[in-house]
Amino acid sequence: MRLVLASQSPARLATLRAAGLDPEVVVSGVDETQVTSTDPANLAAALAQLKCRAVAERVEGDALVVGCDSVLAFEGEILGKPADAADATARWRRMRGRSGVLHTGHCVRRGDEEFLDSASTVVHFADVTDAEIAAYVATGEPLHVAGAFTLDGYGGAFVRGIEGDPHNVVGISLPLLRLLVADVGVEWTSLWSARDEA
Template sequence: MRFVLASASPARLAVLRAAGIEPSVIVSGVDEETVASRLPDPSPSELVTALAMAKAEAVARSCDIATITHGPQAPEDEGAEDAEDAVVVGCDSMLAIGGEVVGKPATVEVARARWAAMAGGTGELLTGHAVVRVSGGEPVAVASATRSTTVRFASPTEAELDAYLRTGEPLAVAGAFTLDGLGGWFVEGVDGDPSSVIGISLPLTRRLLAEVGVSVVDLWRGGQE
Protein backbone atom coordinates (compact mmCIF):
# COMPACT_ATOMS: atom_id res chain seq x y z
CA MET A 1 0.00 0.00 0.00
CA ARG A 2 1.45 3.33 -1.07
CA PHE A 3 0.61 6.68 0.50
CA VAL A 4 0.54 9.54 -2.00
CA LEU A 5 0.44 13.15 -0.81
CA ALA A 6 -1.26 15.39 -3.38
CA SER A 7 0.46 18.52 -2.10
CA ALA A 8 3.71 20.43 -2.48
CA SER A 9 3.54 21.57 1.16
CA PRO A 10 6.81 20.84 2.99
CA ALA A 11 4.94 21.25 6.30
CA ARG A 12 2.45 18.47 5.47
CA LEU A 13 5.29 16.24 4.32
CA ALA A 14 7.18 16.88 7.57
CA VAL A 15 4.11 16.04 9.69
CA LEU A 16 3.64 12.73 7.89
CA ARG A 17 7.31 11.80 8.08
CA ALA A 18 7.41 12.55 11.80
CA ALA A 19 4.35 10.31 12.19
CA GLY A 20 6.00 7.31 10.54
CA ILE A 21 4.89 7.66 6.91
CA GLU A 22 7.17 8.27 3.93
CA PRO A 23 4.74 9.43 1.22
CA SER A 24 5.25 9.79 -2.48
CA VAL A 25 4.52 13.40 -3.46
CA ILE A 26 2.60 14.37 -6.58
CA VAL A 27 1.39 17.95 -7.01
CA SER A 28 -2.10 18.04 -8.50
CA GLY A 29 -1.85 21.22 -10.55
CA VAL A 30 -5.54 21.91 -9.83
CA ASP A 31 -6.73 25.46 -10.58
CA GLU A 32 -8.30 26.37 -7.25
CA GLU A 33 -10.16 29.39 -8.59
CA THR A 34 -11.84 27.25 -11.24
CA VAL A 35 -12.92 24.68 -8.65
CA ALA A 36 -14.27 27.40 -6.38
CA SER A 37 -16.15 29.09 -9.22
CA ARG A 38 -18.15 25.91 -9.83
CA LEU A 39 -19.52 25.85 -6.28
CA PRO A 40 -22.83 27.68 -5.67
CA ASP A 41 -22.25 29.86 -2.58
CA PRO A 42 -20.23 27.28 -0.61
CA SER A 43 -19.65 27.47 3.13
CA PRO A 44 -15.98 27.75 4.19
CA SER A 45 -16.01 24.06 5.16
CA GLU A 46 -17.55 23.03 1.82
CA LEU A 47 -14.98 25.10 -0.06
CA VAL A 48 -11.84 23.66 1.57
CA THR A 49 -13.24 20.12 1.35
CA ALA A 50 -14.07 20.52 -2.34
CA LEU A 51 -10.58 21.85 -3.06
CA ALA A 52 -8.97 18.98 -1.16
CA MET A 53 -11.09 16.46 -3.06
CA ALA A 54 -10.29 18.05 -6.42
CA LYS A 55 -6.56 17.71 -5.70
CA ALA A 56 -6.79 14.11 -4.48
CA GLU A 57 -8.97 13.01 -7.40
CA ALA A 58 -6.73 14.72 -9.98
CA VAL A 59 -3.69 12.86 -8.68
CA ALA A 60 -5.58 9.58 -8.28
CA ARG A 61 -6.52 9.70 -11.96
CA SER A 62 -3.10 10.78 -13.19
CA CYS A 63 -0.71 8.54 -15.08
CA ASP A 64 1.86 9.06 -12.30
CA ILE A 65 -0.08 6.72 -10.02
CA ALA A 66 0.75 3.79 -12.30
CA THR A 67 4.45 4.60 -11.97
CA ILE A 68 4.18 4.73 -8.19
CA THR A 69 2.15 1.56 -7.78
CA HIS A 70 3.99 -0.61 -10.27
CA GLY A 71 7.40 0.96 -9.97
CA PRO A 72 9.64 2.04 -12.87
CA GLN A 73 10.90 -1.52 -13.50
CA ALA A 74 7.47 -3.18 -13.81
CA PRO A 75 7.11 -5.66 -16.68
CA GLU A 76 5.45 -4.14 -19.74
CA ASP A 77 2.78 -6.84 -19.80
CA GLU A 78 1.80 -6.36 -16.16
CA GLY A 79 -1.88 -5.44 -16.16
CA ALA A 80 -3.44 -2.56 -14.27
CA GLU A 81 -5.48 -5.03 -12.28
CA ASP A 82 -2.26 -6.26 -10.66
CA ALA A 83 -1.28 -2.78 -9.48
CA GLU A 84 -0.45 -2.31 -5.84
CA ASP A 85 -3.04 -0.35 -3.87
CA ALA A 86 -2.48 3.30 -3.14
CA VAL A 87 -4.20 5.97 -1.08
CA VAL A 88 -4.06 9.57 -2.25
CA VAL A 89 -4.53 12.33 0.31
CA GLY A 90 -5.32 15.92 -0.63
CA CYS A 91 -5.64 18.90 1.71
CA ASP A 92 -6.53 22.57 1.53
CA SER A 93 -6.37 25.17 4.29
CA MET A 94 -7.95 28.58 4.78
CA LEU A 95 -8.34 30.95 7.70
CA ALA A 96 -11.73 32.37 8.68
CA ILE A 97 -11.35 35.69 10.46
CA GLY A 98 -13.73 38.59 10.85
CA GLY A 99 -16.34 36.84 8.75
CA GLU A 100 -13.94 36.44 5.81
CA VAL A 101 -12.24 33.30 4.56
CA VAL A 102 -8.70 33.90 3.33
CA GLY A 103 -6.00 31.78 1.76
CA LYS A 104 -2.40 32.63 0.89
CA PRO A 105 -1.79 36.40 0.85
CA ALA A 106 0.88 36.32 -1.92
CA THR A 107 1.97 39.94 -1.32
CA VAL A 108 3.48 41.80 1.63
CA GLU A 109 0.68 44.35 1.57
CA VAL A 110 -2.04 41.71 1.87
CA ALA A 111 -0.12 39.82 4.57
CA ARG A 112 0.30 43.02 6.59
CA ALA A 113 -3.43 43.73 6.36
CA ARG A 114 -4.18 40.17 7.48
CA TRP A 115 -2.01 40.59 10.56
CA ALA A 116 -3.63 43.91 11.37
CA ALA A 117 -6.94 42.03 11.56
CA MET A 118 -5.54 38.95 13.38
CA ALA A 119 -3.22 40.44 16.00
CA GLY A 120 -4.50 39.93 19.53
CA GLY A 121 -7.55 38.04 18.31
CA THR A 122 -8.57 34.60 17.13
CA GLY A 123 -9.26 32.89 13.82
CA GLU A 124 -10.61 29.53 12.69
CA LEU A 125 -8.12 27.54 10.65
CA LEU A 126 -10.07 25.21 8.36
CA THR A 127 -8.31 22.31 6.69
CA GLY A 128 -10.21 20.19 4.20
CA HIS A 129 -9.08 16.57 3.81
CA ALA A 130 -9.85 14.07 1.06
CA VAL A 131 -8.71 10.46 0.75
CA VAL A 132 -9.01 8.46 -2.47
CA ARG A 133 -8.16 4.77 -2.49
CA VAL A 134 -6.81 3.45 -5.78
CA SER A 135 -6.86 -0.21 -6.78
CA GLY A 136 -6.06 -1.69 -10.18
CA GLY A 137 -5.24 1.81 -11.39
CA GLU A 138 -8.74 3.13 -10.64
CA PRO A 139 -10.28 5.05 -7.72
CA VAL A 140 -12.46 2.65 -5.72
CA ALA A 141 -13.37 4.57 -2.55
CA VAL A 142 -13.35 8.15 -1.29
CA ALA A 143 -13.78 9.91 2.05
CA SER A 144 -13.60 13.57 3.01
CA ALA A 145 -14.10 15.94 5.95
CA THR A 146 -12.91 19.26 7.37
CA ARG A 147 -11.15 19.96 10.66
CA SER A 148 -11.59 23.39 12.31
CA THR A 149 -9.13 24.66 14.90
CA THR A 150 -9.17 27.96 16.79
CA VAL A 151 -5.89 29.89 16.65
CA ARG A 152 -5.12 32.56 19.25
CA PHE A 153 -2.77 35.20 17.85
CA ALA A 154 -0.24 37.37 19.67
CA SER A 155 0.32 41.03 18.85
CA PRO A 156 3.74 41.35 17.20
CA THR A 157 5.42 44.73 17.37
CA GLU A 158 5.78 46.71 14.18
CA ALA A 159 9.47 45.79 14.00
CA GLU A 160 8.70 42.11 14.56
CA LEU A 161 6.01 42.08 11.89
CA ASP A 162 8.28 43.89 9.41
CA ALA A 163 11.00 41.31 10.02
CA TYR A 164 8.54 38.43 9.65
CA LEU A 165 7.15 39.78 6.39
CA ARG A 166 10.68 40.20 5.01
CA THR A 167 11.31 36.47 5.42
CA GLY A 168 8.63 35.72 2.82
CA GLU A 169 7.21 32.88 4.92
CA PRO A 170 3.75 34.38 5.55
CA LEU A 171 3.20 35.09 1.85
CA ALA A 172 2.94 31.43 0.85
CA VAL A 173 0.80 29.98 3.65
CA ALA A 174 -2.89 30.11 4.47
CA GLY A 175 -3.73 32.94 6.84
CA ALA A 176 -0.23 34.47 6.57
CA PHE A 177 1.19 32.48 9.49
CA THR A 178 2.73 29.15 10.39
CA LEU A 179 2.64 27.22 13.64
CA ASP A 180 5.76 25.16 12.97
CA GLY A 181 7.94 27.93 11.53
CA LEU A 182 8.82 31.54 12.26
CA GLY A 183 5.15 32.38 12.66
CA GLY A 184 5.01 30.19 15.76
CA TRP A 185 6.56 33.04 17.73
CA PHE A 186 3.36 35.02 17.21
CA VAL A 187 0.78 32.34 18.06
CA GLU A 188 -0.36 32.29 21.68
CA GLY A 189 -2.02 28.90 21.35
CA VAL A 190 -4.49 26.70 19.53
CA ASP A 191 -7.75 25.16 20.68
CA GLY A 192 -8.06 21.89 18.79
CA ASP A 193 -5.74 19.85 16.60
CA PRO A 194 -2.24 21.38 16.14
CA SER A 195 -1.37 19.06 13.23
CA SER A 196 -4.36 20.40 11.31
CA VAL A 197 -3.06 23.95 11.74
CA ILE A 198 0.26 22.85 10.30
CA GLY A 199 -1.57 21.45 7.29
CA ILE A 200 -2.81 17.89 7.80
CA SER A 201 -4.77 16.50 10.74
CA LEU A 202 -3.35 13.15 11.81
CA PRO A 203 -6.45 12.00 13.74
CA LEU A 204 -8.82 13.03 10.95
CA THR A 205 -6.64 11.44 8.26
CA ARG A 206 -6.57 8.23 10.31
CA ARG A 207 -10.38 8.20 10.43
CA LEU A 208 -10.73 8.87 6.71
CA LEU A 209 -8.24 6.14 5.88
CA ALA A 210 -10.34 3.73 7.94
CA GLU A 211 -13.43 4.77 5.97
CA VAL A 212 -11.76 3.59 2.74
CA GLY A 213 -10.60 0.36 4.36
CA VAL A 214 -7.00 1.24 5.21
CA SER A 215 -5.39 0.99 8.66
CA VAL A 216 -2.86 3.73 9.32
CA VAL A 217 -0.53 1.27 11.06
CA ASP A 218 -0.10 -0.58 7.76
CA LEU A 219 1.26 2.64 6.26
CA TRP A 220 3.92 3.20 8.86
CA ARG A 221 7.45 2.67 7.60
CA GLY A 222 7.77 -0.48 9.70
CA GLY A 223 4.50 -1.79 8.32
CA GLN A 224 5.68 -1.31 4.73
CA GLU A 225 8.78 -3.47 5.14
Protein backbone atom coordinates in the same frame (compact mmCIF):
# COMPACT_ATOMS: atom_id res chain seq x y z
CA MET B 1 0.36 0.27 0.40
CA ARG B 2 1.54 3.12 -1.80
CA LEU B 3 0.74 6.43 -0.10
CA VAL B 4 0.55 9.52 -2.31
CA LEU B 5 0.33 13.05 -0.95
CA ALA B 6 -1.36 15.38 -3.43
CA SER B 7 0.29 18.48 -1.98
CA GLN B 8 3.53 20.39 -2.38
CA SER B 9 3.41 21.58 1.24
CA PRO B 10 6.70 20.83 3.03
CA ALA B 11 4.87 21.12 6.38
CA ARG B 12 2.33 18.42 5.46
CA LEU B 13 5.10 16.13 4.24
CA ALA B 14 7.17 16.71 7.40
CA THR B 15 4.12 16.04 9.61
CA LEU B 16 3.41 12.72 7.88
CA ARG B 17 7.05 11.68 8.03
CA ALA B 18 7.24 12.55 11.74
CA ALA B 19 4.18 10.32 12.25
CA GLY B 20 5.99 7.36 10.68
CA LEU B 21 4.65 7.58 7.12
CA ASP B 22 6.71 7.99 3.96
CA PRO B 23 4.43 9.35 1.23
CA GLU B 24 5.28 9.96 -2.38
CA VAL B 25 4.53 13.57 -3.35
CA VAL B 26 2.60 14.30 -6.55
CA VAL B 27 1.59 17.93 -7.03
CA SER B 28 -1.91 18.33 -8.44
CA GLY B 29 -1.33 21.51 -10.43
CA VAL B 30 -5.04 22.34 -10.31
CA ASP B 31 -6.49 25.82 -10.68
CA GLU B 32 -7.85 26.55 -7.21
CA THR B 33 -9.82 29.57 -8.43
CA GLN B 34 -12.39 27.24 -10.07
CA VAL B 35 -13.77 26.40 -6.61
CA THR B 36 -15.80 28.95 -4.67
CA SER B 37 -17.85 28.79 -1.49
CA THR B 38 -18.95 31.13 1.26
CA ASP B 39 -18.46 28.34 3.83
CA PRO B 40 -14.77 27.98 4.79
CA ALA B 41 -14.96 24.30 5.83
CA ASN B 42 -16.77 23.40 2.59
CA LEU B 43 -14.29 25.40 0.52
CA ALA B 44 -11.30 23.69 2.15
CA ALA B 45 -12.90 20.26 1.61
CA ALA B 46 -13.79 21.01 -2.03
CA LEU B 47 -10.24 22.15 -2.77
CA ALA B 48 -8.82 19.05 -1.09
CA GLN B 49 -11.13 16.88 -3.20
CA LEU B 50 -10.13 18.68 -6.40
CA LYS B 51 -6.44 18.07 -5.69
CA CYS B 52 -6.97 14.47 -4.61
CA ARG B 53 -8.98 13.55 -7.70
CA ALA B 54 -6.52 15.24 -10.07
CA VAL B 55 -3.63 13.22 -8.66
CA ALA B 56 -5.63 9.96 -8.36
CA GLU B 57 -6.30 10.11 -12.12
CA ARG B 58 -2.53 10.07 -12.76
CA VAL B 59 -1.56 7.38 -10.25
CA GLU B 60 -1.60 3.75 -11.38
CA GLY B 61 -2.15 0.66 -9.28
CA ASP B 62 -3.40 0.29 -5.73
CA ALA B 63 -2.60 3.60 -4.10
CA LEU B 64 -3.97 5.66 -1.27
CA VAL B 65 -4.14 9.31 -2.36
CA VAL B 66 -4.47 12.10 0.20
CA GLY B 67 -5.39 15.67 -0.76
CA CYS B 68 -5.55 18.60 1.66
CA ASP B 69 -6.19 22.31 1.57
CA SER B 70 -6.43 24.96 4.28
CA VAL B 71 -8.15 28.32 4.66
CA LEU B 72 -8.45 30.73 7.56
CA ALA B 73 -11.85 32.11 8.56
CA PHE B 74 -11.32 35.52 10.12
CA GLU B 75 -14.02 38.09 10.91
CA GLY B 76 -16.37 36.81 8.23
CA GLU B 77 -13.70 36.50 5.53
CA ILE B 78 -12.07 33.42 4.04
CA LEU B 79 -8.32 33.91 3.76
CA GLY B 80 -6.06 31.71 1.68
CA LYS B 81 -2.49 32.63 0.81
CA PRO B 82 -1.81 36.38 0.76
CA ALA B 83 -1.37 38.04 -2.64
CA ASP B 84 1.90 39.71 -1.72
CA ALA B 85 3.95 41.17 1.16
CA ALA B 86 1.65 44.17 1.51
CA ASP B 87 -1.37 41.88 1.81
CA ALA B 88 0.39 39.72 4.42
CA THR B 89 1.31 42.83 6.43
CA ALA B 90 -2.24 44.18 6.32
CA ARG B 91 -3.63 40.83 7.43
CA TRP B 92 -1.30 40.59 10.40
CA ARG B 93 -2.19 44.11 11.50
CA ARG B 94 -5.84 43.01 11.55
CA MET B 95 -5.26 39.57 13.08
CA ARG B 96 -2.92 40.52 15.93
CA GLY B 97 -4.50 40.10 19.33
CA ARG B 98 -7.52 38.39 17.76
CA SER B 99 -8.57 34.86 16.82
CA GLY B 100 -9.50 32.98 13.67
CA VAL B 101 -10.46 29.44 12.71
CA LEU B 102 -8.18 27.40 10.48
CA HIS B 103 -10.11 24.88 8.37
CA THR B 104 -8.31 22.05 6.60
CA GLY B 105 -10.12 19.89 4.09
CA HIS B 106 -9.04 16.26 3.74
CA CYS B 107 -9.87 13.91 0.88
CA VAL B 108 -8.74 10.28 0.82
CA ARG B 109 -9.19 8.14 -2.27
CA ARG B 110 -8.39 4.50 -2.97
CA GLY B 111 -9.65 3.15 -6.27
CA ASP B 112 -13.30 4.17 -6.59
CA GLU B 113 -13.72 4.81 -2.86
CA GLU B 114 -13.43 8.39 -1.66
CA PHE B 115 -14.04 10.04 1.69
CA LEU B 116 -14.07 13.74 2.44
CA ASP B 117 -14.11 15.76 5.65
CA SER B 118 -12.63 18.86 7.23
CA ALA B 119 -11.11 19.71 10.60
CA SER B 120 -11.24 23.09 12.34
CA THR B 121 -8.88 24.62 14.91
CA VAL B 122 -9.24 27.98 16.66
CA VAL B 123 -6.04 30.03 16.48
CA HIS B 124 -5.33 32.88 18.91
CA PHE B 125 -2.82 35.37 17.52
CA ALA B 126 -0.37 37.27 19.70
CA ASP B 127 -0.50 41.06 19.89
CA VAL B 128 2.65 41.54 17.81
CA THR B 129 4.25 44.90 17.01
CA ASP B 130 4.52 46.53 13.59
CA ALA B 131 8.27 45.80 13.66
CA GLU B 132 7.64 42.11 14.38
CA ILE B 133 5.12 41.94 11.54
CA ALA B 134 7.60 43.58 9.14
CA ALA B 135 10.36 41.18 10.17
CA TYR B 136 8.06 38.18 9.81
CA VAL B 137 6.81 39.19 6.38
CA ALA B 138 10.43 39.80 5.32
CA THR B 139 11.19 36.11 5.95
CA GLY B 140 8.81 35.27 3.10
CA GLU B 141 7.19 32.52 5.14
CA PRO B 142 3.69 34.01 5.44
CA LEU B 143 3.44 34.50 1.67
CA HIS B 144 3.21 30.76 1.03
CA VAL B 145 0.61 29.62 3.57
CA ALA B 146 -3.11 29.99 4.20
CA GLY B 147 -3.86 32.81 6.61
CA ALA B 148 -0.30 34.19 6.29
CA PHE B 149 1.02 32.31 9.33
CA THR B 150 2.58 29.04 10.42
CA LEU B 151 2.63 27.20 13.70
CA ASP B 152 5.76 25.19 12.90
CA GLY B 153 8.05 27.95 11.64
CA TYR B 154 8.90 31.59 12.30
CA GLY B 155 5.22 32.32 12.92
CA GLY B 156 4.97 29.91 15.84
CA ALA B 157 6.08 32.63 18.28
CA PHE B 158 3.20 34.81 17.10
CA VAL B 159 0.47 32.28 17.95
CA ARG B 160 -0.39 32.51 21.65
CA GLY B 161 -2.62 29.45 21.69
CA ILE B 162 -4.91 27.12 19.81
CA GLU B 163 -8.07 25.13 20.50
CA GLY B 164 -8.08 21.83 18.66
CA ASP B 165 -5.64 19.65 16.75
CA PRO B 166 -2.25 21.39 16.31
CA HIS B 167 -1.44 19.25 13.26
CA ASN B 168 -4.50 20.68 11.55
CA VAL B 169 -2.96 24.16 11.77
CA VAL B 170 0.15 22.80 10.08
CA GLY B 171 -2.10 21.58 7.26
CA ILE B 172 -3.04 17.96 7.95
CA SER B 173 -5.02 16.55 10.88
CA LEU B 174 -3.53 13.19 11.79
CA PRO B 175 -6.52 12.07 13.90
CA LEU B 176 -8.95 12.87 11.07
CA LEU B 177 -6.70 11.30 8.46
CA ARG B 178 -6.52 8.08 10.51
CA LEU B 179 -10.33 7.85 10.42
CA LEU B 180 -10.56 8.58 6.69
CA VAL B 181 -7.87 5.99 5.92
CA ALA B 182 -9.87 3.42 7.92
CA ASP B 183 -12.95 4.30 5.83
CA VAL B 184 -11.17 3.03 2.71
CA GLY B 185 -10.12 -0.17 4.50
CA VAL B 186 -6.53 0.70 5.43
CA GLU B 187 -5.21 0.34 8.96
CA TRP B 188 -3.26 3.43 10.01
CA THR B 189 -0.41 1.48 11.58
CA SER B 190 0.09 -0.49 8.36
CA LEU B 191 1.23 2.78 6.77
CA TRP B 192 4.11 3.21 9.20
CA SER B 193 7.38 2.85 7.37
CA ALA B 194 10.25 0.78 8.73
CA ARG B 195 12.86 2.95 10.44
CA ASP B 196 16.51 2.28 10.97
CA GLU B 197 17.42 2.06 14.61
CA ALA B 198 20.47 4.24 15.32
